[in-house]
Amino acid sequence: MKEIMHKLLKIDRRYLFVLLTLSILIPIIKPLGLPNKSISKDVQNLYNFIDNLPAGSTIICSLDYDPSTAPELHPQATAIVKHAFKKNIKVIVVTFIPGSTGLIDELFEKIPQQYGKKYGEDYVIFPYMANIVAVLTQMNSNIYSIYDKDKDGKDLKSMPIMKGINNYKNISGIVNITGTAILDIWVAYVGDKFGVPVLGGVTAISQVGYGPYLQKGQIKGLLGGMKGAAEYETLINEPGKGTSGIDALNVAHLLVLALIIMSNLILVIFK
Amino acid sequence: MKLFKKQIPLAIVFVFGLVTLASYYVPHRTSEEYLDVMNSWENIVSAFGFFLGLISLFYAHYNKIKRKVDGWGYSLFVYIGFLLMVIPAVYSNGKQINPDASITWLGWAYRYIYNPLQATMFSILAFYIISTAYRSFRIKSLQAFVLFVAAFILILGRIPVGQMIWDQLFGFTKVTTGQAIDWVIGVPSTAGKRGIMIGVAIGAIVTSLKIIFGIERQYMGKD
Numbered sequence: 001m002k003e004i005m006h007k008l009l010k011i012d013r014r015y016l017f018v019l020l021t022l023s024i025l026i027p028i029i030k031p032l033g034l035p036n037k038s039i040s041k042d043v044q045n046l047y048n049f050i051d052n053l054p055a056g057s058t059i060i061c062s063l064d065y066d067p068s069t070a071p072e073l074h075p076q077a078t079a080i081v082k083h084a085f086k087k088n089i090k091v092i093v094v095t096f097i098p099g100s101t102g103l104i105d106e107l108f109e110k111i112p113q114q115y116g117k118k119y120g121e122d123y124v125i126f127p128y129m130a131n132i133v134a135v136l137t138q139m140n141s142n143i144y145s146i147y148d149k150d151k152d153g154k155d156l157k158s159m160p161i162m163k164g165i166n167n168y169k170n171i172s173g174i175v176n177i178t179g180t181a182i183l184d185i186w187v188a189y190v191g192d193k194f195g196v197p198v199l200g201g202v203t204a205i206s207q208v209g210y211g212p213y214l215q216k217g218q219i220k221g222l223l224g225g226m227k228g229a230a231e232y233e234t235l236i237n238e239p240g241k242g243t244s245g246i247d248a249l250n251v252a253h254l255l256v257l258a259l260i261i262m263s264n265l266i267l268v269i270f271k
Numbered sequence: 272m273k274l275f276k277k278q279i280p281l282a283i284v285f286v287f288g289l290v291t292l293a294s295y296y297v298p299h300r301t302s303e304e305y306l307d308v309m310n311s312w313e314n315i316v317s318a319f320g321f322f323l324g325l326i327s328l329f330y331a332h333y334n335k336i337k338r339k340v341d342g343w344g345y346s347l348f349v350y351i352g353f354l355l356m357v358i359p360a361v362y363s364n365g366k367q368i369n370p371d372a373s374i375t376w377l378g379w380a381y382r383y384i385y386n387p388l389q390a391t392m393f394s395i396l397a398f399y400i401i402s403t404a405y406r407s408f409r410i411k412s413l414q415a416f417v418l419f420v421a422a423f424i425l426i427l428g429r430i431p432v433g434q435m436i437w438d439q440l441f442g443f444t445k446v447t448t449g450q451a452i453d454w455v456i457g458v459p460s461t462a463g464k465r466g467i468m469i470g471v472a473i474g475a476i477v478t479s480l481k482i483i484f485g486i487e488r489q490y491m492g493k494d
Contacts, residue, residue, distance in 0.1 A: 013402045020401045034431035038449040067386040068393035099389065102381035105367050131317045134310035141303045146310075152366065193295075204429060211461030212468060227429045250432040252397070257426055259405040260419065267409065 005270040009263060016259070023251040031247045036230045042214060043231040046199050046221025049173060050080065055088035057172040058165060062186065063107070066099030069179030069203050075229035075242035076201035077107060077177045081123075083236045085115035089172075090161050091123040094147075096132040096182055101151070120150075120159040127151045132182060136189045140168050168194045173220075177201035183210070187218050201228060281485045288483035356380055421455050428452040 053059070061081065065073040084091050093104055104125060117123060126147045129135045138146045143166060149156055156162050164170055174196055176183045183200045191198035197220045202210065204225025213219040223232055226249060229242025291309060294302040332346035359376035367378035374382065410416050427433030428448035437448045481487035 009406070011405075013406070016401050016405055017398050020398060032432070034435070036431050037434055038428075038447060040449050041453060067389035070386075070390065099385070102367050102378065102386065105378070106382075109368070109372070130321070131310075131314050134313045134317075138307055138310045141307055145307060208425075208456050208460050209464050211456045212465045215457065215461060225429065246430060250430045253426050253430045253433060254436075256401060256404050257423060259401065260408045260422075263405050263408070264410050 002270045005266045023255045027248045039231045042222040047235045058090040060092045060174045062094050062176040064097045064178040064182045072225045076223045079232040093125045124161050125151045168196045173197040175199045179203050424451045
């Protein structure tokens with residue numbers, strides 16, 4: 001028995017890979033359909049912030065993620081944009097990650113039509129910019145000194161959505177969805193310095209690191225990983241890829257825990 | 272030569288370092304205009320830096336191919352990957368979607384080459400995690416046990432089925448997974464993270480001051 005157990009400990013890793021693949025694939029093919037019961041405080045705060053903005057307000061959505069973190073972050077961005085459109089909030093999209101431009105195009109391909117929103121009136125997409133610190137600082141004095149055209153080269157100043165928008169004073173809030181440290185930069189260079197409310201959406205793995213900012217109110221609300229997206233979808237009553245994705249993660253997460261417990265129990269019992 | 276190689280660069284760093292630092296705290300129009308000019312300069316220098324990096328990358332991989340070092344075949348993919356994205360980008364004039372809402376060559380390359388490649392690279396991590404969790408995560412010390420408990424709470428709290436298990440096992444405590452996660456993130460994790468952040472910030476301030484005052488000169492090279 002002891003020998004078998006020790007052999008089990010040294011099992012070929014490819015068997016584990018097959019187990020993981022099945023644990024993700026099966027719930028995708030046949031969803032468990034478990035309801036997401038809890039809503040975390042930070043997700044609720046983000047929802048409340050957007051929900052309480054008066055219609056016609058303008059927010060900046062900084063969508064800074066590429067395909068590697070898209071499964072977690074794209075559903076977050078989708079849910080927030082949907083909520084903003086529902087509340088008739090204008091959305092300005094910026095990005096500082098070159099790999100996110102295609103995802104932004106995908107995001108705005110269908111959602112605006114669902115809510116009857118028009119490009120240039122209800123939302124606008126700014127082009128990718130490098131050197132984020134310089135851009136964020138410059139946007140405070142005059143947005144047009146850094147962004148004079150949209151992503152397609154159209155003049156920004158002449159668009160109805162930009163009427164009355166010159167700098168951060170005309171912005172009600174900033175929502176940064178990112179798998180990088182860009183949220184820290186928004187907090188330090190815009191939130192803290194110019195007093196614009198900053199909210200965020202990050203990967204589950206980096207969510208834990210934002211505790212200090214949340215406690216001090218430097219970040220007003222935060223979505224963490226696919227769970228955060230699923231919670232937000234529950235709040236806006238629009239189940240999407242966050243809700244279906246968290247279903248697929250159920251078994252995979254449990255598998256990780258089970259394997260840790262199993263390997264340690266084998267070591268303790270069959271020393 | 273010393274004047275051009277040492278004293279003038281040091282003077283530039285000293286003057287612009289101090290003025291830029293001060294301008295962060297001075298909410299005056301002149302200060303903001305100064306920052307705008309500096310930001311424009313920074314953007315221009317960054318663009319040159321990017322171009323320099325690209326040339327350096329190509330040169331390094333060209334040498335690998337030329338010398339046929341181990342794994343030189345992978346270096347070919349640096350050029351192949353670059354061309355696969357840049358040629359469609361130039362052809363499509365940098366646009367991913369046409370005015371009639373169809374996707375351009377660049378849009379196609381992004382969706383069907385770049386997107387799946389990036390997603391695959393990141394997905395492979397999950398397989399490493401599962402293998403490491405089974406073969407290497409050994410609870411042999413108090414610290415390892417604390418780490419496991421934190422991981423246990425966070426993993427269970429992230430999934431609906433975990434919340435159900437939690438309710439079954441710890442329902443009698445009247446503590447929900449959400450509350451347990453909030454405590455882990457809000458108390459021990461934040462305390463540790465805050466300590467690290469303060470340490471990093473102090474380190475960054477000290478290094479910046481050393482550069483501004485010319486004590487730290489490694490950025491100037493060896494000459």
